[in-house]
Amino acid sequence: MATSEATAVKAVSAKTVAGGSALVFVLMVGTSSFFADWTYEGGRSIVGPFLQILGSSAAWVGIAAGAGEFLGYALRFVSGYFADRTHAYWKITIGGYVVQLFAMPALAFVGQWQLAILLWFVERIGKAVKNPPRDAMLSYATKELGRGWGYGLHEAMDQAGAFAGPLLMAGALALRANGGLDSVADYQWAFSLLFIPATICVAMLVVARVKFPSPHELESKTPKASIQGLDRRFWLYTLASGLIAAGYADFALMAFHFHATDVVPDQWIPVLFSVGIGTDIVVALIGGRLFDRIGFPILLATFGASAVFAPFVFFGALPLVIAGMVLWGIGRAAQDSIIKAALVDLIPHERRAYGFGVFSLAFGIFWFIGSAAMGVLYDQGVALVVAFSLVTSIVALPVFWIAKRAPAPA
Numbered sequence: 001m002a003t004s005e006a007t008a009v010k011a012v013s014a015k016t017v018a019g020g021s022a023l024v025f026v027l028m029v030g031t032s033s034f035f036a037d038w039t040y041e042g043g044r045s046i047v048g049p050f051l052q053i054l055g056s057s058a059a060w061v062g063i064a065a066g067a068g069e070f071l072g073y074a075l076r077f078v079s080g081y082f083a084d085r086t087h088a089y090w091k092i093t094i095g096g097y098v099v100q101l102f103a104m105p106a107l108a109f110v111g112q113w114q115l116a117i118l119l120w121f122v123e124r125i126g127k128a129v130k131n132p133p134r135d136a137m138l139s140y141a142t143k144e145l146g147r148g149w150g151y152g153l154h155e156a157m158d159q160a161g162a163f164a165g166p167l168l169m170a171g172a173l174a175l176r177a178n179g180g181l182d183s184v185a186d187y188q189w190a191f192s193l194l195f196i197p198a199t200i201c202v203a204m205l206v207v208a209r210v211k212f213p214s215p216h217e218l219e220s221k222t223p224k225a226s227i228q229g230l231d232r233r234f235w236l237y238t239l240a241s242g243l244i245a246a247g248y249a250d251f252a253l254m255a256f257h258f259h260a261t262d263v264v265p266d267q268w269i270p271v272l273f274s275v276g277i278g279t280d281i282v283v284a285l286i287g288g289r290l291f292d293r294i295g296f297p298i299l300l301a302t303f304g305a306s307a308v309f310a311p312f313v314f315f316g317a318l319p320l321v322i323a324g325m326v327l328w329g330i331g332r333a334a335q336d337s338i339i340k341a342a343l344v345d346l347i348p349h350e351r352r353a354y355g356f357g358v359f360s361l362a363f364g365i366f367w368f369i370g371s372a373a374m375g376v377l378y379d380q381g382v383a384l385v386v387a388f389s390l391v392t393s394i395v396a397l398p399v400f401w402i403a404k405r406a407p408a409p410a
Helices: 002-054 058-086 089-103 105-109 113-145 147-175 184-192 195-211 232-246 251-261 266-293 296-306 309-315 318-344 349-380 382-405
Strands: none
Touching: 002 058, 002 089, 002 105, 002 113, 002 147, 002 184, 002 195, 002 251, 002 266, 058 089, 058 113, 058 251, 058 349, 089 105, 089 113, 089 195, 105 113, 105 184, 113 147, 113 318, 113 349, 147 184, 147 266, 147 318, 232 318, 232 349, 232 382, 251 266, 251 309, 251 349, 266 296, 266 318, 296 318, 296 382, 309 318, 309 382, 318 349, 349 382
């Protein structure tokens, strides 16, 4: 009796230590993500108006947004495959961060829209390289913390940086707004400020690498998932998420619209982005906790709410635009945290980075098709963009339901 009690105490103690280490790991990775999102989301919040000033059309903005996201998701398949094959999770992650982080600040040296789009692509490639191994490492930590809470906490820290970045850009542009903001130099100056958080992020990653050289050791038990491959539930979730991606307008296109219709002065456009990001932070934290307790209904509720953002954003005056950005932020939180929590235990432990890569490849294909279509449709009429977004987003909801009801493999 005494022996069994001692064994139980040791097991509880080991789990407590593992949970504490997992929390520290998530917080360290989350801090690096804070500065990373500060960098590239700050840049993305003003890249739409910047491209317009450089002479780009709405069609090219939409195509560029879609193609960039396609690269950013499709190449994750390759990155995830090599991460699982080589187990070089940290090396691949840090390399991807470096490429991604310094692409946006480099826009400070660009004066042609074609080159700006090229750097936008480079930034997406960097994201593609680092995300699967990083998400795989996080998945090991979330086993003890709770899938929803672990990914939700990371997403909240990540998006806190995405909230700060656009505000920095808004402040930077406001300082230059006396003579108007049609000068390329004003935007280039704002982009140059992003070198600061980019450098801090790389330093944080190095510290995390030193403290946690083998993050897979944080997961005390192998999740219950088929070792044979990716089952039907995984593919149905992927299809539903892809439909959401197709109808989810990139902020670059929305910023292009805000600039073209004078919804707000240019220096306030990044603040609208921050409204969506602020919503993302709150929903990621609350939604993550609720997902661990309730499960699937939280995923369905968040995507259901975000499905109707487009009419508010593209048809509304400023108050409705703000409401639309809140709905857009709800969808962003669901994409970046809740859907990952739902997917983790559908992917075999030994193929975790690969599974995230496969999911991202499909997500990127849908995103490219949707973003390119919405960019072309925008030049024909805003109503067509809204209709496309509504239909694809709403059709995704019953597919999620079918995925939930699909039987698990034996």
